[in-house]
Amino acid sequence: MTSxxxxxxRLIALDWGTTHARAYLLGGSADGPVVRDQSSGEGILSVxxxxxxxxxxxxxxLERMVGGFLDEYPGLPMIACGMIGASQGWRTAxxxxxxxxxxxxxxxxxxxxxxxxxxVIAGVKKSAPEPDVIRGxxxxxxxLAPGLPEGQASTVLLPGTHSKWALVRDxxxxxxxxxxxxxxxxxxxxxxxxxxxxxxxAPGHDWxxxxxxxxxxxTGGVPGDVLFKAFTIRSAVLDEQLPPTQVIDCLSxxxxxxxxxxxxxxxxxxxxILVCGGEALVERYRRALDRAGxxxxxxxxxxxxxxxxHSALGAGLxxxxxxxxSLA
Amino acid sequence: MTSxxxxxxRLIALDWGTTHARAYLLGGSADGPVVRDQSSGEGILSVxxxxxxxxxxxxxxLERMVGGFLDEYPGLPMIACGMIGASQGWRTAxxxxxxxxxxxxxxxxxxxxxxxxxxVIAGVKKSAPEPDVIRGxxxxxxxLAPGLPEGQASTVLLPGTHSKWALVRDxxxxxxxxxxxxxxxxxxxxxxxxxxxxxxxAPGHDWxxxxxxxxxxxTGGVPGDVLFKAFTIRSAVLDEQLPPTQVIDCLSxxxxxxxxxxxxxxxxxxxxILVCGGEALVERYRRALDRAGxxxxxxxxxxxxxxxxHSALGAGLxxxxxxxxSLA
Numbered sequence: 001m002t003s004x005x006x007x008x009x010r011l012i013a014l015d016w017g018t019t020h021a022r023a024y025l026l027g028g029s030a031d032g033p034v035v036r037d038q039s040s041g042e043g044i045l046s047v048x049x050x051x052x053x054x055x056x057x058x059x060x061x062l063e064r065m066v067g068g069f070l071d072e073y074p075g076l077p078m079i080a081c082g083m084i085g086a087s088q089g090w091r092t093a094x095x096x097x098x099x100x101x102x103x104x105x106x107x108x109x110x111x112x113x114x115x116x117x118x119x120v121i122a123g124v125k126k127s128a129p130e131p132d133v134i135r136g137x138x139x140x141x142x143x144l145a146p147g148l149p150e151g152q153a154s155t156v157l158l159p160g161t162h163s164k165w166a167l168v169r170d171x172x173x174x175x176x177x178x179x180x181x182x183x184x185x186x187x188x189x190x191x192x193x194x195x196x197x198x199x200x201x202a203p204g205h206d207w208x209x210x211x212x213x214x215x216x217x218x219t220g221g222v223p224g225d226v227l228f229k230a231f232t233i234r235s236a237v238l239d240e241q242l243p244p245t246q247v248i249d250c251l252s253x254x255x256x257x258x259x260x261x262x263x264x265x266x267x268x269x270x271x272x273i274l275v276c277g278g279e280a281l282v283e284r285y286r287r288a289l290d291r292a293g294x295x296x297x298x299x300x301x302x303x304x305x306x307x308x309x310h311s312a313l314g315a316g317l318x319x320x321x322x323x324x325x326s327l328a
Numbered sequence: 329m330t331s332x333x334x335x336x337x338r339l340i341a342l343d344w345g346t347t348h349a350r351a352y353l354l355g356g357s358a359d360g361p362v363v364r365d366q367s368s369g370e371g372i373l374s375v376x377x378x379x380x381x382x383x384x385x386x387x388x389x390l391e392r393m394v395g396g397f398l399d400e401y402p403g404l405p406m407i408a409c410g411m412i413g414a415s416q417g418w419r420t421a422x423x424x425x426x427x428x429x430x431x432x433x434x435x436x437x438x439x440x441x442x443x444x445x446x447x448v449i450a451g452v453k454k455s456a457p458e459p460d461v462i463r464g465x466x467x468x469x470x471x472l473a474p475g476l477p478e479g480q481a482s483t484v485l486l487p488g489t490h491s492k493w494a495l496v497r498d499x500x501x502x503x504x505x506x507x508x509x510x511x512x513x514x515x516x517x518x519x520x521x522x523x524x525x526x527x528x529x530a531p532g533h534d535w536x537x538x539x540x541x542x543x544x545x546x547t548g549g550v551p552g553d554v555l556f557k558a559f560t561i562r563s564a565v566l567d568e569q570l571p572p573t574q575v576i577d578c579l580s581x582x583x584x585x586x587x588x589x590x591x592x593x594x595x596x597x598x599x600x601i602l603v604c605g606g607e608a609l610v611e612r613y614r615r616a617l618d619r620a621g622x623x624x625x626x627x628x629x630x631x632x633x634x635x636x637x638h639s640a641l642g643a644g645l646x647x648x649x650x651x652x653x654s655l656a
Binding site for chain 1: 455489509512553567
């Protein structure tokens with residue numbers, strides 16, 4: 001049952017990743033395009049690689065995620081993005097190559113499920129000068145592209161486990177670079193000789209103080225890359241130059257600062273960098289960008305939903321663009 | 329009982345680290361200075377931080393390590409190096425500052441044990457331009473220093489969990505830099521998205537092939553630091569540019585190559601770099617140094633034993649230098 005102010009649902013969209021799955025019933029108004037959504041921890045890792053019936057296992061998750069939506073609105077088209085289309089997923093959606101139309105149908109693979117066809121959006125790879133891959137973030141980029149200025153190459157930064165720096169122009173992905181910043185941070189702040197000198201922050205703790213120390217360490221005049229500088233944080237505690245409560249923030253600043261410094265040496269930016277991610281992480285990255293003299297702005301929070309919608313339009317699964325025209 | 333060809337033991341020396349302890353009965357001939365030695369996993373971590381009787385717990389380990397030696401040769405002097413002198417150890421031997429006489433008595437702290445006085449060699453710290461600390465490796469350096477050319481600043485590289493690049497002249501430590509290369513390698517090759525695309529090498533596997541790919545990645549023209557380049561390894565596998573069996577070697581090459589590249593930009597080297605460590609690791613580092621155009625030579629394997637001996641001499645615990653004069 002939908003209220004009178006909400007448009008009829010027109011699409012079921014899935015963001016199906018490594019450790020999570022999220023299903024959206026889409027088609028509401030510009031104020032609330034998501035009619036309903038549901039999350040679960042049933043990412044692709046929840047199906048064992050040696051499961052004799054992987055098709056059946058994935059179909060069962062799909063049923064739990066969208067079965068209720070389809071019972072209520074039979075015949076709605078579906079679309080999915082994320083690791084579900086990786087070689088470890090349900091069916092491989094071969095990577096597209098650069099440059100690529102972000103909301104185009106290139107590489108789309110259609111899985112024949114008990115609930116009907118499920119088109120899966122392909123990731124993007126590049127082979128030179130260095131290999132790199134994207135899977136999942138291309139859909140966020142497809143959602144953000146309509147909001148970028150026309151005729152110029154904009155940089156979109158998607159921080160996270162694997163940070164992506166993407167160059168987008170007129171709806172096309174031109175290039176991208178991935179940094180393992182989030183994953184390295186998790187490893188070093190979890191169990192390392194740096195983490196061992198850390199103490200949990202006290203109430204009222206201001207993360208900016210330690211974070212800024214890390215940014216200084218990343219970009220200061222002292223030679224050395226993160227392999228050397230991460231140990232400097234430990235030494236700074238032993239030498240009583242850094243309080244143990246600031247260690248984790250300082251590590252975060254060092255890694256994010258190093259990532260930003262690397263990209264700012266490698267490329268020049270036209271216009272502000274659009275930063276898309278969780279609020280706290282976006283704040284940290286924007287602080288680092290600001291210190292590096294780079295303008296930035298935060299992205300809308302619903303990039304994935306927008307991207308799934310635009311991709312469904314681009315693939316001809318739905319016919320008219322309704323609620324997104326006013327937002328783009 | 330010692331054979332006739334072995335000199336009377338004159339020193340009990342301990343290398344007492346975080347996760348291991350090793351005791352040496354020293355004083356043999358130049359061909360075999362170690363009369364006997366014994367290893368155990370009873371590093372400082374084996375005594376709980378909140379143990380109500382930490383003194384007793386450490387004394388019990390000491391008894392197990394050297395009690396037999398002392399029963400056989402009562403009154404022998406003792407000396408120890410390593411994390412046993414850290415704040416998490418038995419008693420803190422405050423760091424010396426740069427420059428410091430490597431085999432001098434500076435900072436030595438003497439623990440009053442049930443088996444007599446146990447002098448513990450102090451680590452070294454520096455505060456500027458960036459803080460750094462050494463504890464344990466200073467003793468290896470004290471062992472290697474007599475073999476270095478006089479009147480010039482030699483670089484000694486001690487690869488490992490925390491790689492040390494030390495600058496030594498005429499028995500004095502002038503400067504040092506630490507890289508977390510070994511620890512970061514262990515973290516990334518253990519459980520990361522890079523490790524997930526790795527496969528174990530087949531019999532007859534040549535580590536050099538993947539390692540050299542990693543060196544190229546570290547020093548090639550593609551911009552980016554290890555945060556970016558580590559992900560490149562994963563992408564290279566997904567793009568079928570790198571066989572999964574070469575992933576771990578490639579990661580090793582990337583990290584070691586980055587460490588070497590960083591130091592080779594930051595400093596110039598007088599004479600060959602002396603590389604001291606386990607055989608396999610020394611081979612990898614020397615290969616990376618060679619590719620970077622830096623001459624190197626391997627160090628004698630018994631640097632710690634030599635250093636404990638020289639430090640005991642420097643501290644006046646033993647009076648004559650016997651077996652080491654011919655080796656130095």
